[in-house]
Amino acid sequence: MASSDPNKLMAKADKLTKLSLTRWSADWKSATQLYEQAAIGYRVAKNHEKAKIAFEKASKGQEMLSSPWDAAKHMESAAALAKEVGNWTEVADFYKRASELYMVCGRPQPASDALAKGGRALEDAVPDEAIQLYTDACSILEEDDKEQMAFDLYRAATCVYIKLEKYTDAATFLLRWGLAADKCSATNSQCKAYLSAIIVYLYAHDFKQAEKCYNDCSQLLRIGGSDLHYLFRGSGGGAKFVGHQDVVLWWVDSQLFLGKTGLRIDVFLRNDHGRCASKLLSAYSEGDIEEIKRLGQSSTISNLDHVIIRLARKLPTGEVSALKTVAAEEQEEPLDENDLT
Numbered sequence: 001m002a003s004s005d006p007n008k009l010m011a012k013a014d015k016l017t018k019l020s021l022t023r024w025s026a027d028w029k030s031a032t033q034l035y036e037q038a039a040i041g042y043r044v045a046k047n048h049e050k051a052k053i054a055f056e057k058a059s060k061g062q063e064m065l066s067s068p069w070d071a072a073k074h075m076e077s078a079a080a081l082a083k084e085v086g087n088w089t090e091v092a093d094f095y096k097r098a099s100e101l102y103m104v105c106g107r108p109q110p111a112s113d114a115l116a117k118g119g120r121a122l123e124d125a126v127p128d129e130a131i132q133l134y135t136d137a138c139s140i141l142e143e144d145d146k147e148q149m150a151f152d153l154y155r156a157a158t159c160v161y162i163k164l165e166k167y168t169d170a171a172t173f174l175l176r177w178g179l180a181a182d183k184c185s186a187t188n189s190q191c192k193a194y195l196s197a198i199i200v201y202l203y204a205h206d207f208k209q210a211e212k213c214y215n216d217c218s219q220l221l222r223i224g225g226s227d228l229h230y231l232f233r234g235s236g237g238g239a240k241f242v243g244h245q246d247v248v249l250w251w252v253d254s255q256l257f258l259g260k261t262g263l264r265i266d267v268f269l270r271n272d273h274g275r276c277a278s279k280l281l282s283a284y285s286e287g288d289i290e291e292i293k294r295l296g297q298s299s300t301i302s303n304l305d306h307v308i309i310r311l312a313r314k315l316p317t318g319e320v321s322a323l324k325t326v327a328a329e330e331q332e333e334p335l336d337e338n339d340l341t
Contacts, residue, residue, distance in 0.1 A: 004037075004041065005041075010035070010050075010054060013030075013032075016028075016030050016034070026064075035061055036054075036058045036074070039051050039054035043081070048084040052078050052085065058074045059071045059072075059078060059097075068104040068105050069107075076114060080117075088129070095133065099137075108146070109144075109149065112149070115136050115137035116134065119131070119133040119134040119137065134160070138150045138157070148186060154180065157173050158174055162307050162311070167200050168204065170200050175194070175217075177189070178193035178217070187271070190267065191267065191268050192273055192303075195273040195277050195300070196308045202316070203317055211281055276295060276298060280295050292315050292320070296312040
């Protein structure tokens with residue numbers, strides 16, 4: 001009868017993978033089965049450290065047997081056990097390796113999921129590493145044109161950034177979320193992300209950046225449809241448009257397009273979230289603290305993510321009367337008769 005002692009199973013498996021005068025090639029098939037049995041035995045006994053090592057070796061065995069899927073599964077098990085023993089470096093390394101193995105299988109969704117698990121495991125202990133894992137997980141889905149599957153990851157990364165008080169990074173990630181939502185026509189999520197980014201900038205008392213963010217989000221162009229025709233490549237960049245009546249030319253990423261004005265959709269500007277952002281910025285410009293607080297309690301903001309709601313309810317975070325003074329000075333600036341622009 002085969003021994004069920006995990007220590008003996010590990011010793012036997014190790015012996016099968018080592019070359020000797022009587023063993024010229026490693027027996028990875030038998031060794032891997034023994035490593036798997038030992039890993040389960042250690043885990044049942046709650047010996048997390050040894051179970052982790054056994055699963056790591058079992059993963060190596062499955063790789064040697066050209067079975068990357070099973071290797072990835074074992075590596076995820078090793079990562080979960082690394083979390084139990086508080087080895088945060090191994091948690092990150094093992095989940096990354098699991099993701100790589102899933103990609104070898106041509107499975108981007110599980111590859112992204114593995115990184116997301118790593119991000120969740122590291123949020124409290126190593127938040128910067130968690131953000132990197134979330135970011136890499138998003139990138140995998142973006143490259144596979146599955147942005148909608150990444151929405152929870154954008155949200156998770158944003159929350160960690162806000163916990164770390166890295167508000168500019170949080171707003172940038174929210175804008176990335178908005179662009180991803182636009183790509184998959186998730187208009188509501190897109191506009192929520194843009195409004196959230198503006199709120200984050202305002203919470204960080206960066207009114208200028210919040211205003212710029214609003215203007216940029218209100219002028220996005222949606223390029224597509226049967227009415228759009230490629231004309232020629234140019235040397236310009238960015239995204240510009242010129243139009244007359246029903247005809248419009250788009251200059252996007254060094255290419256000129258011809259289409260109809262109906263293709264230009266100010267999604268954010270015409271959405272409740274865009275209108276809320278406009279009112280919020282106007283209240284800041286006018287130094288109207290009561291209006292800012294009222295908008296923070298509005299139903300539009302109440303339907304955002306909880307971490308954003310908490311920030312909005314604390315607005316304004318700084319002195320807003322100075323903004324009113326600046327706005328008044330700009331309105332009263334005398335006309336320069338020599339300036340014909």
